[in-house]
Amino acid sequence: MNQRRRAFCEAYLASGNATEAAREAGYSPQSARSQGQRLLTFADVQEYLAARNQEISAASTAQVEEIRQFWTATMRDQGAKTGDRLKASELLAKTYGAFLDRVEVDAEVKTRELMAEMTEEELRALAQLGGEW
Structure with a gap:
């Protein structure tokens, strides 16, 4: 996974908004909505998000x-x-x-x-x- 996708994932985890996450990751404001939705369909992005969600959950749960x-x-x-x-x-x-x-x-x-x-x-x-x- 490249840096821009990773940046998208981290921004998406923080906001829960794919359009906003795409903008923060450096995608064009005009295409941020479509890029954000498209990125969420990629297997590597889905795997990364699932792994990070699991880490976040484990860290916040006793x-x-x-x-x-x-x-x-x-x-x-x-x-x-x-x-x-x-x-x-x-x-x-x-x-x-x-x-x-x-x-x-x-x-x-x-x-x-x-x-x-x-x-x-x-x-x-x-x-x-x-x-x-």
């Missing part, structure tokens, strides 16, 4: 380990409020499966015996089949 480290630091912080420390320890324990939610189900299970509903002739036909079914 990972589970980072969250656990924060809860651990909060739990151990002697200067933090007791309620905050307790909540941090509870959330940390939940991530490790220390608490199991118990769900009680009160249900009636009905089964049907298929053979009970069969006629005598159907049962004899089944008996003749033997192990074929």
Whole structure:
């Protein structure tokens, strides 16, 4: 991918507007709209945008380990409020499966015996089949 396409991609990521991104990347203001739309159809541009979006998302989203480290630091912080420390320890324990939610189900299970509903002739036909079914 050349520099101008890369510049278009970065501008597009910032603004979300293909026409504006094409202008910022150095394309003619008269053709910026068509150039921007055309650039978005190129495979290398689409791949670059997808990869950069993934990077941006990963950088702005906390990972589970980072969250656990924060809860651990909060739990151990002697200067933090007791309620905050307790909540941090509870959330940390939940991530490790220390608490199991118990769900009680009160249900009636009905089964049907298929053979009970069969006629005598159907049962004899089944008996003749033997192990074929």
